Structures are given as C-alpha cells and as structure tokens.
Amino acid sequence: MSSTPRGERLNIAIIGKRNAGKSSLINALVGQDIAIVSAVPGTTTDPVDKRYELLPLGPVTFFDTAGVDDTGELGEKRIKATQKILYRADIAIFVSDGNAFNNAELKMIEKIREMELPMLIVFNKKDIIPVCQENIAFCQKYSLPYISVSSVTKEGIDECKEKLIQLSPKYLKENRIIAGDLVEPGNSVILVTPIDTSAPKGRLILPQVQTLRDLLDRNCLVTVVQETELKSALDKTKEPPSLVITDSQVIEMVANIVPEEIPLTTFSILFARYKGELDILLEGINRLKTLQNGDKILIAEACSHHIQKDDIGRVKIPNWMQKFSQKDLIFDVYAGYDFPDNLEEYTVCIHCGGCMITPMEMNRRIKECYRRGVPITNYGMTIAFLQGVLERTIKPLLNTKEKKE
Ligand SMILES: Nc1nc2c(ncn2[C@@H]2O[C@H](COP(=O)(O)OP(=O)(O)OP(=O)(O)O)[C@@H](O)[C@H]2O)c(=O)[nH]1
Ligand code: SF4
Ligand SMILES: [Mg+2]
Known part of the structure; x- marks a missing residue:
C-alpha cells in the first residue's frame, strides 16, 4: 500500500x-x-x-x-x-x-x-x-x-x-454528496467544462469526473458541454435544466447565457462544500472586501504548471482585484508543495483549484492557512466574487441547507 x-x-x-x-x-x-x-x-x-x-x-x-x-x-x-x-x-x-x-x-x-x-x-x-x-x-x-x-x-x-x-476528517468516513442533493432523480443537469489551452491534455479534471459520477448515481440526465455550446444545449432542451454547473473560469459568460431562474453554481463551490471547507473559503472572500493599499496577496499554486500568456493567477486575478479594490496591492506567486515561511505576512491567500493534487492534500493546504491565521479562498470563488456572481452561485447550496433545517 x-x-x-x-x-x-x-x-x-x-x-x-x-x-x-x-x-x-x-x-x-x-x-x-x-x-x-x-x-x-x-x-x-x-x-x-x-x-x-x-x-x-x-x-x-x-x-x-x-x-x-x-x-x-x-x-x-x-x-x-x-x-x-x-x-x-x-x-x-x-x-x-x-x-x-x-x-x-x-x-x-x-x-x-x-x-x-x-x-x-x-x-x-x-x-x-x-x-x-x-x-x-x-x-x-x-x-x-x-x-x-x-x-x-x-x-x-x-x-x-x-x-x-x-x-x-468526516469526508473520509462518510459517503458525501457533491451535487446529488441539489437535484432530484430524472432531473437534467448541464456541466460546462472549457477545453482551452490550460486544460489538461486528454482528460477531464478529477472534480468534473467526480461530479459527473455523483449525478449519474442520482439518476440524472447529464449533458457535458464547452461554454461555446452552452447556448445551443439550452435551446435544444425541451425543459430548462434543474442545475447548471460550470468551471469558474468562464463564469461570467455562463452567467450571462443561463437565465436567472435556472440554478447555477461552480465546481469550485461544490467541492468546497464537499470537503467541508466552504465556510473557511467564504471567510477568505470577506477579506477581499476590505483590502487596503500595500496589502500583500499570496497567489498559491499547488504545482508549477505551464504558464500561459494571460495566466489566471499571474495576470487575470491580479488585474480584476486591482480594478475591484481600487487599491495598490502587492501580489506574490508561490508554486509548489510548501507555503512560504513568511505566510503570516499575507493579508489573504488565493489558492488555485489544486487539480493536480488530491482533495485531501488540498484540504490540508487550506487548513494550514487557517491554522496560521491567514484568510484563504480559492481561484474559483474569487473569480465568481469579482464578477459579481458569487451570491447567485452559492444560492443553490443554501436552498438545500434551508430544506434540511
Ligand atoms: N513499561 C513501559 N515502557 C514503555 C512504554 N512505552 C515506551 N516505553 C519505554 O520508554 C522508553 C522510551 O520509549 P520511546 O518510544 O523511545 O520514547 P519516545 O517518546 O519516542 O522518546 P524520544 O524519541 O527520545 O523522544 C523506552 O525504554 C521504552 O521501552 C510502555 O507502555 N510501558
Ligand atoms: S494544481 Fe493548481 S496550479 Fe497546478 S494545474 Fe491544477 S489548478 Fe493549476
Ligand atoms: Mg522517539
């Protein structure tokens, strides 16, 4: 073993x-x-x-x-x-x-x-x-x-x-649900998974595969599309889907295409809940609301992947954050197994989706920030927040919580 x-x-x-x-x-x-x-x-x-x-x-x-x-x-x-x-x-x-x-x-x-x-x-x-x-x-x-x-x-x-x-940890002992509790058997669900240059060659990433399996276990009718085919998929279905789940990178586009009355969420949010981290990551998002000039932001990546021209962690997120906060922020990117020794100096850590590491390891990295007193959130939730759609994408999960209570 x-x-x-x-x-x-x-x-x-x-x-x-x-x-x-x-x-x-x-x-x-x-x-x-x-x-x-x-x-x-x-x-x-x-x-x-x-x-x-x-x-x-x-x-x-x-x-x-x-x-x-x-x-x-x-x-x-x-x-x-x-x-x-x-x-x-x-x-x-x-x-x-x-x-x-x-x-x-x-x-x-x-x-x-x-x-x-x-x-x-x-x-x-x-x-x-x-x-x-x-x-x-x-x-x-x-x-x-x-x-x-x-x-x-x-x-x-x-x-x-x-x-x-x-x-x-609970999710090791229990059979936890990713999205199955947000829908009923027989419901149709659309998964939006962009296949751009940053997508891993020849495969879907693990969270997408796990979500698919979770919905199949719930006897759902699942359609998997790229964002470019989403409109056509929606037009072709007789009844609107019960849920749309998208990769966070295309959330802005998807939120514009999917009518407001159709529940919409992201893989990032579903997995944060699945692993019991949603509350910690939402706390991290709150920290983004009060940024000040000179605040240091840690962009943490779990592997040293191939860096794109318009890289999400190095270019897109920093630009959106500067624009949103209207402050002069300092961004450091740190890739690899460990966090920097000076982790405590950062106002907030924004972590990648961790597709190359196991959920367990990702959970540990989140816990480490929490234990060292540094607010942490992830790329997906940050993007949804900065694009103004976090509330909408959290809503389908809150509904189930209310139903259960
Ligand atoms: N009688 C008895 N002796 C024990 C027990 N557990 C450990 N010992 C003895 O206590 C001594 C120290 O045991 P270790 O397991 O090396 O202790 P440790 O905490 O790893 O020690 P360090 O590595 O030096 O910090 C050894 O002589 C062990 O045989 C126990 O349950 N009963
Ligand atoms: S582990 Fe993180 S940095 Fe590496 S490819 Fe996946 S999302 Fe990107
Ligand atoms: Mg010893």
Missing part, C-alpha cells in the same frame, strides 16, 4: 515529551518495530514518517517527532520542525506518560487546541504509571478525547485505533 499517492493518506502527527513512548506507540499501533525505541531521552530528533494501513480508514502516515521538551538551540529547531508537521496533520496524537503534564506539554497542547487540530491524548505506560487524576480532569475540562494504553503490553491499543477513526 506504500504506493498509494501520498496525498490520499491520513497524516497523523505523534507529539509529546521525550521518552513518553511516542516511537513505541507507533510500533504498537503498527504491530511492527518500525520506529527506533530507546530508554535514552531524545532518541527521535528530526520528524520521521512511517506508513501503515489502518483499517478501516485506509493508508495513514505517522510522523514521529522529537520531544516537545527538547532543549537548547537544536531543541528549538526541532520543535519548529514539529510545528511544521502539525500545520499539515489531519490528527495529532499527544503522547504522555501518566505523570502530571509539565509546562512544555501544556504549552504544546494549547498550541494544538488553538490550531483546531483534532487531537487524541494518549496516556502511555499504563502498565507502570497510573494516569494522574489531574490530567484526566484537564482532558475533561477541555473536552479532549483521551485514552490510557501500554505500548509494551498493547493494552488499549485497539481502542486507540478506534478513537483515531472517530477523529478523522
């Missing part, structure tokens, strides 16, 4: 003080000696990733880290490296022995709570140290899930796995 694409794996960071048994816990969870264990505190220094199949969740990567109470200049560096791991983690396991939490532990627990990263507290060494009541009261006070285990006798290890599954 190690060949599963990295992004599809659940990232679990193992955090805790030196000698708490972090590496031992990984071995106990995996059932093999894959991490180095020793009685000498400070054995694990740089973060190490260990891959494993955690049923029924699927592949996970455990990140074994240095102790949070590591000291000196090197210790500080190691704690910074641990912090970096936390930004991208899906779950943190905080390993402690039964003794009362020390200051370094409390500080790190607080940090993880502030990041709103799902965390499981594991009191290890149950066989030799009973958990002190103070620690249990602490977990209860902050509603932190906890469990007591022994990595040596393996007591509590199965329950620990169960707890991890409960903490994993």
Whole structure:
C-alpha cells in the first residue's frame, strides 16, 4: 500500500515529551518495530514518517517527532520542525506518560487546541504509571478525547485505533454528496467544462469526473458541454435544466447565457462544500472586501504548471482585484508543495483549484492557512466574487441547507 499517492493518506502527527513512548506507540499501533525505541531521552530528533494501513480508514502516515521538551538551540529547531508537521496533520496524537503534564506539554497542547487540530491524548505506560487524576480532569475540562494504553503490553491499543477513526476528517468516513442533493432523480443537469489551452491534455479534471459520477448515481440526465455550446444545449432542451454547473473560469459568460431562474453554481463551490471547507473559503472572500493599499496577496499554486500568456493567477486575478479594490496591492506567486515561511505576512491567500493534487492534500493546504491565521479562498470563488456572481452561485447550496433545517 506504500504506493498509494501520498496525498490520499491520513497524516497523523505523534507529539509529546521525550521518552513518553511516542516511537513505541507507533510500533504498537503498527504491530511492527518500525520506529527506533530507546530508554535514552531524545532518541527521535528530526520528524520521521512511517506508513501503515489502518483499517478501516485506509493508508495513514505517522510522523514521529522529537520531544516537545527538547532543549537548547537544536531543541528549538526541532520543535519548529514539529510545528511544521502539525500545520499539515489531519490528527495529532499527544503522547504522555501518566505523570502530571509539565509546562512544555501544556504549552504544546494549547498550541494544538488553538490550531483546531483534532487531537487524541494518549496516556502511555499504563502498565507502570497510573494516569494522574489531574490530567484526566484537564482532558475533561477541555473536552479532549483521551485514552490510557501500554505500548509494551498493547493494552488499549485497539481502542486507540478506534478513537483515531472517530477523529478523522468526516469526508473520509462518510459517503458525501457533491451535487446529488441539489437535484432530484430524472432531473437534467448541464456541466460546462472549457477545453482551452490550460486544460489538461486528454482528460477531464478529477472534480468534473467526480461530479459527473455523483449525478449519474442520482439518476440524472447529464449533458457535458464547452461554454461555446452552452447556448445551443439550452435551446435544444425541451425543459430548462434543474442545475447548471460550470468551471469558474468562464463564469461570467455562463452567467450571462443561463437565465436567472435556472440554478447555477461552480465546481469550485461544490467541492468546497464537499470537503467541508466552504465556510473557511467564504471567510477568505470577506477579506477581499476590505483590502487596503500595500496589502500583500499570496497567489498559491499547488504545482508549477505551464504558464500561459494571460495566466489566471499571474495576470487575470491580479488585474480584476486591482480594478475591484481600487487599491495598490502587492501580489506574490508561490508554486509548489510548501507555503512560504513568511505566510503570516499575507493579508489573504488565493489558492488555485489544486487539480493536480488530491482533495485531501488540498484540504490540508487550506487548513494550514487557517491554522496560521491567514484568510484563504480559492481561484474559483474569487473569480465568481469579482464578477459579481458569487451570491447567485452559492444560492443553490443554501436552498438545500434551508430544506434540511
Ligand atoms: N513499561 C513501559 N515502557 C514503555 C512504554 N512505552 C515506551 N516505553 C519505554 O520508554 C522508553 C522510551 O520509549 P520511546 O518510544 O523511545 O520514547 P519516545 O517518546 O519516542 O522518546 P524520544 O524519541 O527520545 O523522544 C523506552 O525504554 C521504552 O521501552 C510502555 O507502555 N510501558
Ligand atoms: S494544481 Fe493548481 S496550479 Fe497546478 S494545474 Fe491544477 S489548478 Fe493549476
Ligand atoms: Mg522517539
């Protein structure tokens, strides 16, 4: 299973003080000696990733880290490296022995709570140290899930796995719907997918394919067209479609063609909701309403793709934003796996659609900005907002929400 694409794996960071048994816990969870264990505190220094199949969740990567109470200049560096791991983690396991939490532990627990990263507290060494009541009261006070285990006798290890599954992102555990709840079986839906020079050769991108499948599962009649054929598709259908879903790049044109009474949304918006990110990304959009001279905008791209003459991230979005805000803004483009170290200096991050990375990895990038306090939104929603059609394209989703309530 190690060949599963990295992004599809659940990232679990193992955090805790030196000698708490972090590496031992990984071995106990995996059932093999894959991490180095020793009685000498400070054995694990740089973060190490260990891959494993955690049923029924699927592949996970455990990140074994240095102790949070590591000291000196090197210790500080190691704690910074641990912090970096936390930004991208899906779950943190905080390993402690039964003794009362020390200051370094409390500080790190607080940090993880502030990041709103799902965390499981594991009191290890149950066989030799009973958990002190103070620690249990602490977990209860902050509603932190906890469990007591022994990595040596393996007591509590199965329950620990169960707890991890409960903490994993919802969309990994549940069969979530992309667009199927916006329509009824038998409804017709039009998907607008431009095939321009920036479209990947020979294929549709994953969100388009997934949406198509989702609508077929709902027994819908789906028509897929390029924007140039949209008018003709609308003219040819006897009844107006129940929904039109478009790529955001052509939203302005599509919004003009599709009559106001036909519900219209974008792949970007549907996927933001599907992955539970819609609220974070809408918050990011709000930040675009109050831009000031000199604000720094980060245009983040998940891969270094071929740059077009009229590039969406480098040319189009910056131009539209300057025009909309009437302010002098500073734009930086950053492409690749990481975010810049100075992420916190940016007023807002506008992220590409992430077609080359998995939904899981995209979700992590969004969460990282959120955890580092930088508002984030995506290209699609930014375009819809700047073209004045965000409200219209969000509306079909709000209707379902109201129906459900
Ligand atoms: N009795 C008992 N000993 C344990 C348990 N878990 C770990 N140990 C022992 O505690 C010591 C430290 O274990 P490690 O797994 O290396 O701890 P760590 O947190 O990874 O330590 P560093 O990498 O040095 O930060 C070793 O001697 C382990 O054998 C446990 O559940 N019970
Ligand atoms: S991952 Fe982002 S930058 Fe790369 S091709 Fe897809 S949308 Fe463009
Ligand atoms: Mg270790």
